[in-house]
Each structure stands twice: as C-alpha cells, then as structure tokens.
Amino acid sequence: MKNVPILRCNDLAIGYKNQKSTLKEISKDLNLSLNRGELVCLVGPNGAGKSTLIRTLTGIQPSLGGEIWLAGKNINELSSEEKAKRMSVVLTTPVTTGYMTAFDIVALGRFPYTNWAGRLTPADRQVVMTALATVGAANVSHQYIHEMSDGERQKVMIARALAQEPELMVLDEPTAFLDLPHKIETMRILRHIAQKTGKSILLSTHDLNLAIRCADQLWIMNRSGSMITGTPEDLVISGIFGSAFEIDGVYFDPYRGEFSIPVAKRGTFHIIGSDPMYRLWTVYALERIGYVQANGADPDFVIRIHKSQNEAIWQILHQNDHATCCNIQQLVEKISTLQVSGGDLN
Amino acid sequence: MEVSTMDMDGDKNGDSFKRFLVFLPVIIGILAFIFMLDLIIGSVTIPVDAFVKIITGGQVKETWMHIFWDWRMPKAITALLAGGSLALSGLLMQTFFRNPLADPYILGISSGASLGVAFVMLSAGIFSAGTILGSFGFVGDMSISLAAIIGAFMVLLLIIVISAKIQSNITILVLGIMVAYMSSAMVTILLQFSDQSAMHAYSFWTFGSFSGVTWSQLPIMTTLLCMGYILSICLVKPLNALLLGEQYAESMGMNYRRIRHGIIITTAFMAGGVTAFCGPIGFLGIAIPHFCRSIFVTADHRILVPGCILLGGIIALLTDIISHLPGTDIVLPLNAITALFGAPVVIWVILRGTRFGRGVIS
Numbered sequence: 001m002k003n004v005p006i007l008r009c010n011d012l013a014i015g016y017k018n019q020k021s022t023l024k025e026i027s028k029d030l031n032l033s034l035n036r037g038e039l040v041c042l043v044g045p046n047g048a049g050k051s052t053l054i055r056t057l058t059g060i061q062p063s064l065g066g067e068i069w070l071a072g073k074n075i076n077e078l079s080s081e082e083k084a085k086r087m088s089v090v091l092t093t094p095v096t097t098g099y100m101t102a103f104d105i106v107a108l109g110r111f112p113y114t115n116w117a118g119r120l121t122p123a124d125r126q127v128v129m130t131a132l133a134t135v136g137a138a139n140v141s142h143q144y145i146h147e148m149s150d151g152e153r154q155k156v157m158i159a160r161a162l163a164q165e166p167e168l169m170v171l172d173e174p175t176a177f178l179d180l181p182h183k184i185e186t187m188r189i190l191r192h193i194a195q196k197t198g199k200s201i202l203l204s205t206h207d208l209n210l211a212i213r214c215a216d217q218l219w220i221m222n223r224s225g226s227m228i229t230g231t232p233e234d235l236v237i238s239g240i241f242g243s244a245f246e247i248d249g250v251y252f253d254p255y256r257g258e259f260s261i262p263v264a265k266r267g268t269f270h271i272i273g274s275d276p277m278y279r280l281w282t283v284y285a286l287e288r289i290g291y292v293q294a295n296g297a298d299p300d301f302v303i304r305i306h307k308s309q310n311e312a313i314w315q316i317l318h319q320n321d322h323a324t325c326c327n328i329q330q331l332v333e334k335i336s337t338l339q340v341s342g343g344d345l346n
Numbered sequence: 347m348e349v350s351t352m353d354m355d356g357d358k359n360g361d362s363f364k365r366f367l368v369f370l371p372v373i374i375g376i377l378a379f380i381f382m383l384d385l386i387i388g389s390v391t392i393p394v395d396a397f398v399k400i401i402t403g404g405q406v407k408e409t410w411m412h413i414f415w416d417w418r419m420p421k422a423i424t425a426l427l428a429g430g431s432l433a434l435s436g437l438l439m440q441t442f443f444r445n446p447l448a449d450p451y452i453l454g455i456s457s458g459a460s461l462g463v464a465f466v467m468l469s470a471g472i473f474s475a476g477t478i479l480g481s482f483g484f485v486g487d488m489s490i491s492l493a494a495i496i497g498a499f500m501v502l503l504l505i506i507v508i509s510a511k512i513q514s515n516i517t518i519l520v521l522g523i524m525v526a527y528m529s530s531a532m533v534t535i536l537l538q539f540s541d542q543s544a545m546h547a548y549s550f551w552t553f554g555s556f557s558g559v560t561w562s563q564l565p566i567m568t569t570l571l572c573m574g575y576i577l578s579i580c581l582v583k584p585l586n587a588l589l590l591g592e593q594y595a596e597s598m599g600m601n602y603r604r605i606r607h608g609i610i611i612t613t614a615f616m617a618g619g620v621t622a623f624c625g626p627i628g629f630l631g632i633a634i635p636h637f638c639r640s641i642f643v644t645a646d647h648r649i650l651v652p653g654c655i656l657l658g659g660i661i662a663l664l665t666d667i668i669s670h671l672p673g674t675d676i677v678l679p680l681n682a683i684t685a686l687f688g689a690p691v692v693i694w695v696i697l698r699g700t701r702f703g704r705g706v707i708s
Contacts, residue, residue: 108586108598116580116583
C-alpha cells in the first residue's frame, strides 16, 4: 500500500468543453504520480494551465480524457464523501465570510466526519485544535476571519484542509497575495506538515525560488502544455528548469539558483576583500549598475574592501585614480561618474 | 502546557451556541408575550381577564369570542409562521448566493405568485372567460391563493429546469431576477387593461396582510411553511459549508446539486406559501437574517435557523400589532409598517456595533 502513489494520472487530458461540444484542450497525455509524504510544486508560466490541472485533479472541473487515481481508487468511482476523506483543498478564492472565527472555519473541515447537524465531538474539537496548532494559529482561534491579515487567513485555510484529515492536500497558489516572509512561512508550514504527518502535498506556485528549495518534486508545465517532472536540483543542473521559464532577456542563473535581472553591461571589475558578506553585496550592487566580475581578464577597475572591527571602507582603483568610500551608496555614486576607459563594451 | 491551552480553547469555542441556548428561553418568552399581545389588542381591546377566560374555556361576550377565535387567532398564527418563513428563506438565499442583499423573492418565485394573482384578479375585466373564476368581489380567497401557488410553482419548475443545466449560482440569480422582471411586466400589461376596482383590489393585495387567512386555509399554509422549517433544519450543515463557497463545500463532500435543489425548493415552499396567503411582504426577509447575525454574533446556521424562525415570528407579530393601530379601526398597509418600523430597528442594531465590529458582514 505504501508503494501505491497517493495520486496518479494516466494519459490525462485537461481543458474546457464548450457548449457546442468543441474541445479546448490545454494539455494531454499527462502521466503523473505523486508519492506519499512528498511535497510537489506545480510551476509554470502564466497561462500554461496550472489552475486547470489543479481544478481537474480535484474534481472541480471534468477531465477531457484519461484517468485519475486517488489512493489506488479511480476518482470517478469514489463518492464525494470518500473523496473528501482522502483529499482536501485550499483554493485561491479568499474566504471573507463575516461572523466566523478561525475555529469555526477550521471546524468545517470536519464536514465529512460529523453528523447531519455538523455537531463536533470532543475528538473533532481536538483535531481542529491540533490543526490550528500545527499551522501556528492556535492563538488566533477566536479571531474573526474577516479581521485577519492575509497571512493569518491563509494559515487558517491550511488548518481547515488539515482538519479534514486527508491523505493528500492540494493547494492552488497558496503563496499568492502574501509578502515574502509570509510566503516563506507558508512553505515552511507545508514542509512541516508533509514531514510530520506524512501527508502528501501538491501546490501550484509562481514563487520559483521557493519552489526549488521546498519541493521534493517539481512539475513544470510549459507554455505548450507539456509537462516535465523531476527533482528540482536535477532539473536546474540539466538546464531544463531555466529553459522552461526564460523569456527575452530574463534568464535563470543556475549558479545562484535565481532569476537575474538583465542590465546593459558597462564594464568589468575585480574585487579584493575577505569578508564574504561584504563581498557578495558589493558584487550585487555593481551588477545592478551594469558591471560584472572580470574573472581573470583585465578589469576596468578594482575594488578593495578593508573591513575592520565595526566599519568598512571601499577603495576604488581605476587607472591611476584612487577613491575611498565608506558605504555602498557612495561606491555606486562614484563608479557611476567614472569615465571608464574602454568600458563602453556595449 | 500545550494540552492545557488546547482544552481551554476547546471550551471557549462552544461560546456562541451556549450563549444561544441561554438566550433561547428569553426569546421564547418574548415571543409568547407578543403573541398574546397580538391576540388582545386591536380595534377592540380584550381585557386580560377575559383573555384568560377564553383560553381556559370560560364564557365571555359573544363578540369577543368571535373576534378572538375567528379573527385574531388565525391572524396571529399566520404572522408567527409567515415572519419565521420570510426570515428563514431570506437567510437561505443570502447564504446560497453569498450576497447580503439577497431576499426570499430573489428567485422570482413570488413574482410568479403575483402574476398568478394578477391573472385571477385582473383578467376578469379583460376576458369574459375570466368570469369563470368568478367576477371580481366574488373571487374566493382560495382561488387567489391557488393562483399564487400555481404561479410560484411554475417559476419554481422553470428555475429547477434551468439550474439543472447551469453550474454557476450567480447565473441562477440573474435568471431569477429576469423572471421577476418578466412577471411584473405581464402584471403591468394586465393592470393597463383592468378597471379601477380590479386595480384597487390588486394593489391592496400587494400591501400584504396577515388577516386574510381563514381557519380552513390555515392547515394548508401551516403545512407548506412547516415543511420549509423542517427542510431548513435538515440543511444546516450544508448551509454552513456553503459559507466557504460552493467549491469548498463540494471539496468537503457536499453534493452540491442536491443541496442546491433542496435550498431552492425549501425557499419556494416558504416564500411561495407566504406570498400566496399574505401577499408579497417585503423587508422582513432581507432584514431579519442580518438582525439575527448581529444579535447572536455568528454565521452558524445551527443558531441562525432557529433564531430566524423565532425572531421572524416576533417581528412579524409586532408589525401586525402596529399596522392595526390599536384602539382605532384604521389598518395601515403591512408592507409600509414592516419597513417603516423595522428599518430603524435594524439600522440601530447594525450601527450600534458590537464588540465584534460594526456593519453588515456576510
């Protein structure tokens, strides 16, 4: 049983069916499998069909062909209640219902288990409180959902999905609308859930840097609708990851593991200095204004960082000129005014 | 330590339901008092001791007996049930459409009822065939109710047939509104060709009244409305799930199509039933659900459904008392009273704010 993937699809075709029964196929021949306890990130450029795939896998939208197997059972043969006990969702549509506390929302996750009136047993309450504690929202259980920040609300929605006690949680862009720390916090919670409870998690996201660092598996959906799957690190090294997302001028830097912002190149430099943090951010600042490291070739200028106990100075050595700056702002201003000879490599 | 805070939280989270259970006897007490008030005051005041005698089977003046049993008792029962039904069907529609402005009539069901009534009342003057239904003035009460029920039922059928083919409930909302416009257009055309007295009778019907229900009609109305009550109580769990929207509700194992039909039919029973026997009574249906949410500070339908039944009854009885202007023979249009006296109360409750904030949140 352990070896059966929690979610598998065979030759799945997704898309929309018009009223005049014309098919708009977004993707087909999808053969995917999601193992137990894994966290999978579904990534892809806008319009590739991530949402359509998520909606199809969760049964919100019918498939155009192929099969979906959830925990070893064909999804069409599961009753909606059986499905609910195996899979829960977090949707993108924000829930802002009035007069509902976080506890009330999470308690709705017990829907498949409660009686006709939705009465919570002490065991149900315990599940709800544990779910809230797992996402770190136990302290806001009495707050009203419409008074919460986006980050807190997202935690509550994840807790609701958790309280449904599924084997698989599917989240449609759970990190959208959140600021960066909350994006990271959300991913941390999801990793924690996958590791601690052994639940499988499938989520779609636009935050590629986060996806690379968090996912056990990446599902990359191309603009053409084809799908590439694999471990994120393998996909980065092989260059597949980068090529799936590059658009004119924007490319993925496999050495840094992030997308670079393209800037017109103005010259080269060489940097001397022992403190790695100061070095790194000085390089970033210079790259931002168009200078790249010379990598052994003759640089247009040299930067030397002198780092003492609690202050640092930057020296610019350019031809016969010397200049000294006491922070990066000054450094950037100085270099911008330099007449770099032969620097106009453009 | 973690466990102890959990237990504490577990206790606190029963709050709104426990608070409701504490309130419940008080609310029922108020309801009983207002119900009694509606029985004893009016154009003729029945003294309390006479009231007690009537209840206990003693003998009082013949006219009092007549006023009490044949006039005020069916009226009070009607107000009690109609108020609860309007509040409940408003609640159902607001949750179903996730729209604070939804009311019992939004599906066009009562417009269908109005069309049915208009057809019976007004067609008499237009088609000679209409006289089969009895010339105006002799149109039995029952034929008006029957026409309303047929009209409501036709619209209900239409909505159900359409909704079977449609995914989005917003589409149903728009279709309901379109049906309502079409019905009122047809009523307007009927009015254009009717004589003055027929027009007057029709507009009188649109004022709404709890007084037109006789003992012979009461069982039919009670059956319709109580079926609505029972169905609503059965729907509390899916209604709660729908607070998160239909997609979440479905993902939790709710059968959306079945529940959608359940909600539409339940609303039709109550909104159609009230319109058939009391006319198109406005305001209560949209306002009382908000009133209940503010008072009980919850969105939980396990509280709101009984809350709406009781508070709807109380407010309908109050408006009935006021519309009969106690001590006079004047009767004001019920629809005017519901809004005129109800709106300030609701505005006060909403603006007063609670420690949970102000305003309508839905």
